[in-house]
Amino acid sequence: MKLFTSVMTNKHNLAAMWNTIKIAFWVTICGTLMGLFYAWLLGRSDIPCKGLMRALFHIPYMFPPFIGAMAWDILFSGRGGYLNTWLMKTFNLPRAPFNINSLGGIIFVEISYFFPFVFMQVVSALERMDPTLEESARIAGASQGTVIRKITLPLVTPAISAGALLILISSLAHFGVPSILGFSKNIYTLPTMIYALISRSSGSFEGIRQGAALSIMLIAVVGIALIIQKKVLSSGGYDIIKGKSMRPTLIKLRGAKYPLLIISTLTLVIIVLMPLVTIFLVAMVRAYGLPLIPKNFTFKNYSKIFTSKATLDSIKNSLFLSVTAGLLCMFLGVMIAYVVNRIKPKGKGILELLSVLPYSIPGTVLAVGVILTWSGSLGINLYNTIWIILVAYLARYLSFSMESASASLQQVHSSLEEAARACGASHTESLIDITLPLIRPGMIAGFFLIFLPAMRELTTSVLLYGPYTRTLGVQVYSLREAGMIPQASALASVAIIIITICNALITEITKSRKGV
Amino acid sequence: MADQVVLRHVTKQFTTRTLGTITAVNDFNLTVYEGECFSFLGPSGCGKTTTLRLIAGFEDLTDGEIELCGRLVSSKEKNLYVPPEERGLGMVFQAFAVWPHMIVFDNVAFPLKIQGINKHDIQKKVKEALRNTSLDGFESAYPSDLSGGQQQRIALARAIVTNPKVMLLDEPLSNLDPKLRETMRFEIKELQRKFNFTVIFVTHDQSEAMAISDRMMVCDMGNIIQIDTPINLYNRPVNRFVHSFLGESTFINVIIQDGKVYAKGNMEQALDIPIPPDVDREMVIATRPNAIELTRNRGYKTRIEKRTFLPDITEYLVPMGDQLLKVQTPHRIKFTQGEECYINLVNPMWYPAEDKELETERLRRQLI
Numbered sequence: 001m002k003l004f005t006s007v008m009t010n011k012h013n014l015a016a017m018w019n020t021i022k023i024a025f026w027v028t029i030c031g032t033l034m035g036l037f038y039a040w041l042l043g044r045s046d047i048p049c050k051g052l053m054r055a056l057f058h059i060p061y062m063f064p065p066f067i068g069a070m071a072w073d074i075l076f077s078g079r080g081g082y083l084n085t086w087l088m089k090t091f092n093l094p095r096a097p098f099n100i101n102s103l104g105g106i107i108f109v110e111i112s113y114f115f116p117f118v119f120m121q122v123v124s125a126l127e128r129m130d131p132t133l134e135e136s137a138r139i140a141g142a143s144q145g146t147v148i149r150k151i152t153l154p155l156v157t158p159a160i161s162a163g164a165l166l167i168l169i170s171s172l173a174h175f176g177v178p179s180i181l182g183f184s185k186n187i188y189t190l191p192t193m194i195y196a197l198i199s200r201s202s203g204s205f206e207g208i209r210q211g212a213a214l215s216i217m218l219i220a221v222v223g224i225a226l227i228i229q230k231k232v233l234s235s236g237g238y239d240i241i242k243g244k245s246m247r248p249t250l251i252k253l254r255g256a257k258y259p260l261l262i263i264s265t266l267t268l269v270i271i272v273l274m275p276l277v278t279i280f281l282v283a284m285v286r287a288y289g290l291p292l293i294p295k296n297f298t299f300k301n302y303s304k305i306f307t308s309k310a311t312l313d314s315i316k317n318s319l320f321l322s323v324t325a326g327l328l329c330m331f332l333g334v335m336i337a338y339v340v341n342r343i344k345p346k347g348k349g350i351l352e353l354l355s356v357l358p359y360s361i362p363g364t365v366l367a368v369g370v371i372l373t374w375s376g377s378l379g380i381n382l383y384n385t386i387w388i389i390l391v392a393y394l395a396r397y398l399s400f401s402m403e404s405a406s407a408s409l410q411q412v413h414s415s416l417e418e419a420a421r422a423c424g425a426s427h428t429e430s431l432i433d434i435t436l437p438l439i440r441p442g443m444i445a446g447f448f449l450i451f452l453p454a455m456r457e458l459t460t461s462v463l464l465y466g467p468y469t470r471t472l473g474v475q476v477y478s479l480r481e482a483g484m485i486p487q488a489s490a491l492a493s494v495a496i497i498i499i500t501i502c503n504a505l506i507t508e509i510t511k512s513r514k515g516v
Numbered sequence: 517m518a519d520q521v522v523l524r525h526v527t528k529q530f531t532t533r534t535l536g537t538i539t540a541v542n543d544f545n546l547t548v549y550e551g552e553c554f555s556f557l558g559p560s561g562c563g564k565t566t567t568l569r570l571i572a573g574f575e576d577l578t579d580g581e582i583e584l585c586g587r588l589v590s591s592k593e594k595n596l597y598v599p600p601e602e603r604g605l606g607m608v609f610q611a612f613a614v615w616p617h618m619i620v621f622d623n624v625a626f627p628l629k630i631q632g633i634n635k636h637d638i639q640k641k642v643k644e645a646l647r648n649t650s651l652d653g654f655e656s657a658y659p660s661d662l663s664g665g666q667q668q669r670i671a672l673a674r675a676i677v678t679n680p681k682v683m684l685l686d687e688p689l690s691n692l693d694p695k696l697r698e699t700m701r702f703e704i705k706e707l708q709r710k711f712n713f714t715v716i717f718v719t720h721d722q723s724e725a726m727a728i729s730d731r732m733m734v735c736d737m738g739n740i741i742q743i744d745t746p747i748n749l750y751n752r753p754v755n756r757f758v759h760s761f762l763g764e765s766t767f768i769n770v771i772i773q774d775g776k777v778y779a780k781g782n783m784e785q786a787l788d789i790p791i792p793p794d795v796d797r798e799m800v801i802a803t804r805p806n807a808i809e810l811t812r813n814r815g816y817k818t819r820i821e822k823r824t825f826l827p828d829i830t831e832y833l834v835p836m837g838d839q840l841l842k843v844q845t846p847h848r849i850k851f852t853q854g855e856e857c858y859i860n861l862v863n864p865m866w867y868p869a870e871d872k873e874l875e876t877e878r879l880r881r882q883l884i
Contacts, residue, residue, distance in 0.1 A: 132613035135574055138600040139607040139684075140627035140674065150626075154617045 016193040017217060023103065023178065023189060024171040024225075027110045031171075032164040034111065035118025038264065043126035044152075046250040047261055057119055059272045062503050064456035064473065065113040066176025067492045070480060071275035072109050073180055074282055074489075076100035082278075082292065101185045109177050112271035114170055118163030125159035126152075144251060165229040172222050173362030175459040180480070190218040191364040191459070198368070198463055208371060215365040226360055276496070283490035288483075301490035311491060313468065314475035317386060321471060322454035325393035326447045332394075333401025333446060334409075334439070338431075341409050342417075363459030367392055370464065384466030392460045397450040404449055408442025409435075441509060448506040455502070456495060519583070520682060520714045521548040521571060526580035528566055540566040542738040544580070550681075553708060553715040555725040555732035557761070563738040564718045568684055571716065572607055573600035585681050601630075606675030606713070610687040612667045614659040614674070620646070621655040624673045631678070645677040648707060665696045676707060683708075685717045689724060701728055722762050726750070734758050756867045759802045766808065766842050768801050768861075769869065777801075779816075781838025787816055792866050801864040805831070805844040808859055810851065815858035820851045834859060 038057060042050050060068075075083045078099035087097050099105060133155065137147045175191040182192060194211045201207025253260060282288070284297040305311045340348045361369075370392045375383035382388040412435055420430035458473035465474045472495050479488035528541040541563045548554040556564035569575045571582060573589065581591035584605075589598040614623050624645055628638045646652050649669040659667050668688060675683060685704070689697045705728060708715055719725050725732050726746040733743045734757075742754045753759040756767065769780040772795055776786040780798075789801070809815065810832065821840060822833040829844045832851060836859070843859065851857055 130611050130613060132609040132611055133615060135572075135600070136607065136609060136613040136671070136674070137615075137626065138574070139572060139603075139605055141601045141604075141630040141678070142626070143599075143601055146630065151615060155615075 012188065013193060013214060013217070016188040016190050016214075017221065019103065019178075019187060020172060020189040020191075020218075020221065023107055023110065024168055026107045027114055027171040028164055028168040030107070031111045031115040031167045032118045032160065035115040035120075035163060036122055036160060038115075038267075039119050039122035039126060040148075041260060041264060043123045044251055045253050045260075047253060047257060047264070049261070053264060053268065054123070056268050056272055057116060060113045061116040061120070062452065062499060063113070063272075063276075064176065064458070064495070064499075065110070065174070066180055066458050066473070067279060067456075067476065067496065068113060068275045069109050069177040069180040070476075070485075070488065070492065071278040071282075072100050072105070074278055074485065075274070076105070078102075078185075080289065101181050101187070103187060106178050106181050106187070109181065110171055110174060113177070114167045117166040117170070118160060121159040121163035121166075122156055125156045129155060161232045165225065165232065168225050169222060169229070169360070172225060173218070173364065173459075175364055175462070180477075190214060190221070191362060194218070194364050194368065195463060198371075208368065211368050212372060215362075215368045218362055218365055222360070222362055279489045279496065280493050282486055283493045285486050288485045301486045302494075305487055305491050305494070310470065311475055311479075311487075314470040314472050314491075315494070317389075317469055318455055318457075318472035321386065321389055321393055322451045324390060325397060325454050326451040328394060329398050329401040329450045330405075330443055330447045332398060333403075333405040334436075334443060336398075336402055337405035337409050338435075341406060342414065363396060363457075364463065366396055367460040367463035370395070370460075384469065386469045389461055389464045389469060389471065392464055393450075393454050393457065396457075396460060397454060400449050400453075401446045404442060404446035405439070408439040408446075411442075412438045444509050445506060448502055448509070452499060452502055452506070456499060518550045518586075519547050520550045520552070520585055521554075521716065522546075522583040523567070523571075524581050524583075526567070526570060526582060527578045528563075528570055528575060529578045539738050541570065541577075544740055546733060546740065546743060548714060548716060550714055551708075551712050552730045553705070553717065553728055555717045555719060555729040556735065557719060557722065557725045557732050558735040558741075559720060559761070561737070562735045564720075564733075564735055565686060567735075568686055568716060568718050572605060572684055573598060573603050604678075604680055605682050605684055606678065606680035607684040608668070608671045608675050608686065608688040610690055612659075612664070612671050612691070614667050614670045616659055619656050619658055620651065620662075620670055623659065623670050624677050627674065627678045641677055642673075645673040648676065648710070649673040649703070664692055665700065668692060668700065672704070672707070676711060676713075679711065680713060682714045682716065685715060687718055687720070690719070690721065697724070704728070726762070734761060753802075753865065756800060756802060759865060759867070764805050764842070764844075766803050766805050768803075768836060768839060768841065768864075770799050770801055772797055772799065779837030779839065782836070785816060787861065789861055789864060795866065796868065798869040800867045800869055801861065802867060803861050803864040805842040807862050808841065808843045809862060810834075810843050810845055810849060811858050811860070812856075813858060815860040817856070817858055819856045820853055823851065823853050 041047055042054055042057070047053075073081070075081050076096075076098045077084065078096050078101050081096065081098075081100065084096040084098055087093060088095070091097075100109070129152075134147050134151055137151045138144075142150065173191060174189075175195065178187065178189045179192040179195065182188060183196075188196065194214045197214065198207045198211040201210075281292045283301055284299065285292060286296050286298045286300070290296040336351060339345060340351060370388060371383065374388050374391060375381055382391065416438065417430045417434050420434045421427070425433060456473055457471065458477060461471040461474050462477060465471060470478070472491070476488050476492050476495065479485075479491060523544050523546050526541060526544040527539065530538050530540055532538060544563075544567060556567060558564050566575065570577050570590065571584070576597050577590050577592060579592045581593065581596075582589050584603060588594070588596060589603055590596065615626075618626070621642055624642045625638050628641060633641075642655075643652070646655065649672050651666065651669050651673060654662065654666065659670060662670070668691070671688070688704075689700055692700060701724060704715070715728075717725070717728060729746055731743065731745055732749065734741045734749065736757050742749060742758050744752075749758060750762050753762065756765075759765050760767075770787070771778050771780055771783070772791060773783070775791065777789055777791060778786055806829070816836065818834050818836060820832050821835055824831045824833075825847075830847055830849070832843045832845070833840045834843055834857065835841075841859070
C-alpha cells in the first residue's frame with residue numbers, strides 16, 4: 001500500500017497521467033471532428049473519386065501507428081528531421097520550424113491514425129440511413145443546412161459517440177506513438193511510463209511492482225472512459241435502416257467542390273502517403289542523414305536484415321505467434337460463440353464477459369498482468385519464453401474472434417441445423433456437416449482479423465519479449481532505439497508489405513463470402 | 517377544374533457505370549387537375565418513382581419543364597430549379613420516414629416550426645392533424661413504440677399539417693399488411709375529400725390504383741403507355757402490356773386466312789369473331805378469363821382439360837389450337853373434367869403478334 005501511495009504521488013507519474021489525459025482529450029476532439037467531416041464529405045456530397053478516397057482513408061487503420069510515428073520522427077524530429085532541415089535551408093530559418101517530439105506532435109500523429117474510427121462508423125451509419133428520412137424533412141420545408149442539423153446529425157449521433165469513445169480509449173492505452181516521439185524529450189504517458197519502469201529495472205521485481213501500481217492508475221482512467229461509453233451507448237441507438245435502398249440525394253458542392261477535393265487529397269498525401277514513402281525511402285538510404293536521392297540508395301539494408309539472425313528470428317517468431325494465436329482464437333471463438341448463441345447454458349453471460357473483457361484492458365496493463373501471473377506465481381514460469389507472448393495475444397484477441405464468430409453464426413439460421421437433425425443427423429454431425437461449412441468464410445476472415453494486428457503488435461510484446469523471443473514489432477522498435485534507423489525502416493517496410501498482402505487477402509475472402 | 521400539376525416534355529436520364537445512359541423518364545406529358553386523385557402505375561423500373569421525385573424536386577430533369585399550381589418549378593430551357601423545400605408539397609414515403617429521434621408531436625410539428633409559426637397555432641394544428649389521422653393520445657410516444665400502420669399515419673399527419681395543395685404518395689401502403697392497406701386506402705380517400713388536395717399516388721399494385729384513382733397513368737420502361745380512367749384502362753387497353761398489367765389476361769395467338777380467324781395450331785375450326793380492319797396474318801387476341809363464355813351448344817368446340825374449384829369461381833383449362841385457355845366461371849356453371857364444351861370470345865381486343873425485344877429491355881431495366 002505504501003508503494004501504491006508513493007507511486008501515486010510521484011511527480012513524474014502524475015505528469016505522465018496528466019499527459020495521457022491531455023493527449024487523449026485532444027486526439028478525441030480533433031479526431032472526431034476530422035472523421036465526421038470526411039465521413040460527410042464522402043457519404044453525402046458529390047465530391048469526385050469517392051471510391052479511391054475511401055480506400056485510402058482506410059489505410060491508417062491497418063498501418064501500425066508506431067511505424068508512422070517513426071516516419072514522422074524521421075521527417076520532423078527537432079534535431080535534423082529531413083523536412084525540418086530542408087525547410088531551414090530553403091527559407092533560411094534559424095531553427096527547426098516543427099518539432100514532432102512534443103505533446104502537439106504526439107497528438108497530431110495519433111489523430112492521423114485514430115480518426116478512421118469515427119470516419120468508418122459514421123460513413124456506414126450514413127450509408128445505412130434511409131434517405132427518405134432526410135427527404136421528408138426537405139419536403140416539410142427545411143433547407144439543406146437545417147436538415148443536416150436537425151435530422152442527419154441527431155440520427156448519426158450514436159455512431160459518432162461510439163467512434164469517439166473508441167478513439168478515447170485507444171488513445172489512453174496507446175503505447176507506440178508516445179514512446180517513439182516522447183522518450184527523447186522525456187515526455188511520458190502512463191503506458192510508456194509503465195514500460196520505462198519495467199524495462200529500466202531489467203525485469204527485477206521492484207520495477208514490475210511499480211509498473212503494476214501504475215497500471216492500476218491507467219485502469220482507473222480507462223475504466224472511467226469505459227463507464228462513460230457504456231452510459232452513452234445504452235442511451236442512444238435508433239432504427240434508421242428501413243425500406244428500399246435508394247441513392248441518397250447528394251449535396252452539390254458547386255464552387256467548393258475542387259477546393260475541398262484538394263484539401264482531402266492533401267490530407268491523404270500528408271497522413272497516408274508521406275509516412276509510407278518516407279519509410280520506403282529511408283529503408284534504401286546508405287546512411288541515416290544522407291539526402292534521399294538515388295545516388296545514396298542501396299539495397300544493403302534489406303540484405304542486412306535478411307541475413308541477420310535476430311531479425312529473421314523476429315519475423316519467424318511473429319509469424320509463429322500470429323498464426324498460432326489466429327488459429328487458437330478462431331477455434332476458441334467459434335466454440336464460445338456456439339455455446340453462447342446456440343446451447344445457451346446458464347451463466348453464459350459470464351463466459352461472454354470473460355472473453356470480451358481483455359479487449360478493454362490496455363495492452364500494457366495486460367502485459368503486466370501476464371507477467372505477474374505466469375512468472376512462477378502459478379507454479380509455471382513462462383517468463384522470457386515465447387509462450388508468455390502467446391498467452392498475452394490470446395487474451396488480447398479472443399474477443400475479436402468471438403465477435404466475428406458470433407456474427408457469422410447469427411447469419412446461419414438455426415433452422416438449417418434443425419433440418420439436419422430432422423434428417424437423422426446427431427448434434428455433432430449437424431454441427432460438422434452443416435454449421436461449420438457455412439461459417440467457414442467467417443472463420444477465415446476471423447483468423448485474419450487476429451493475424452493482422454498480431455503481426456504488427458508492439459505494446460504487449462515489448463514488455464514480454466526475451467533475448468530470443470523478439471517479435472517483428474519489437475525488432476523494428478529496438479533497431480530504431482539502437483540508432484539503426486535505415487534498417488529499422490527496411491524491416492518496417494517488410495512488415496507493411498506483409499500486412500498489405502494479408503489485407504488484400506481478407507478483402508477478397510470477405511467479398512466472395514456466400515450469403516446464407 | 518384548374519391544372520395543378522403539369523409536365524411538359526419531361527425527360528430524365530441517368531448515367532450508370534455498368535449500363536451506360538438510361539432514360540428513366542422519356543418525354544412525359546401529363547396534366548393532373550385540381551382535387552384529382554391520379555395514380556402512376558407500372559412495374560419496377562418503369563419511371564413512376566423517378567417522375568414523382570422530379571415533381572418533388574429530389575431530382576433535376578434532363579429536359580422539359582414542370583409546373584405546380586401555375587408556378588414553374590423545373591425548367592431546362594429557363595435553367596430553373598426550385599428545391600423541394602420551396603415547392604410547398606406534402607409527401608408520404610414507402611418506408612414511412614418518420615424521424616426516430618423525435619416524438620410523434622415533434623414529427624408532425626416539424627414543418628410548422630420550419631415555417632416559423634407561433635407555438636399556440638402549432639399546438640392547435642398538430643392536434644387537428646393527429647385527430648384527422650386517429651392518432652390523438654400518441655403525441656408524446658416515440659415512433660418506434662408504434663405499429664407500422666400508426667407510423668404511416670404519423671407520416672400522413674406530417675404531410676397534411678401544412679395543408680398542402682398537392683400530396684405526393686410514394687407507394688405509401690406497400691409496407692403494410694393487406695387488411696391495413698385497405699383501411700388506409702379508405703382513410704387517404706377520406707382525407708382527400710375533406711381537405712380537397714390533389715393526390716399523386718405511385719404504386720405497382722393494380723387494384724390499389726384502380727380503387728383510389730380518378731385517372732391513372734400506366735407507364736413502362738420510361739414511357740407513358742396510356743392515361744385514362746380505371747374503367748377505360750381495363751376495358752380498352754392500348755396494348756398487350758396494359759392488358760396484362762390490369763386484371764387477368766388470356767392471350768390467344770391467331771392466324772388470319774381467307775377472311776377467317778384460326779387459333780394457332782388448329783387450322784380446321786375457325787373462331788366466330790369479327791375481324792377488325794388493318795390486321796396482319798398473325799395477331800394476338802386478348803380477353804379476360806371471366807369474359808369467355810363456356811356453353812354446351814354453340815361456339816368453338818373443345819373439351820375441359822382441367823377443372824379447379826377456387827373460393828369465388830371455378831377455373832377451367834381449355835385447349836384451343838396448341839394453347840391452353842384459362843376460363844373462369846361462376847360456380848353454378850358446371851362442367852366435368854374431359855367433358856365436351858363450346859367457347860365464345862366476347863369483344864376481344866386485337867394486338868400485333870409478340871415482341872421479344874421489348875421483354876428483354878424490360879428485364880434489363882429491372883436489374884438496375
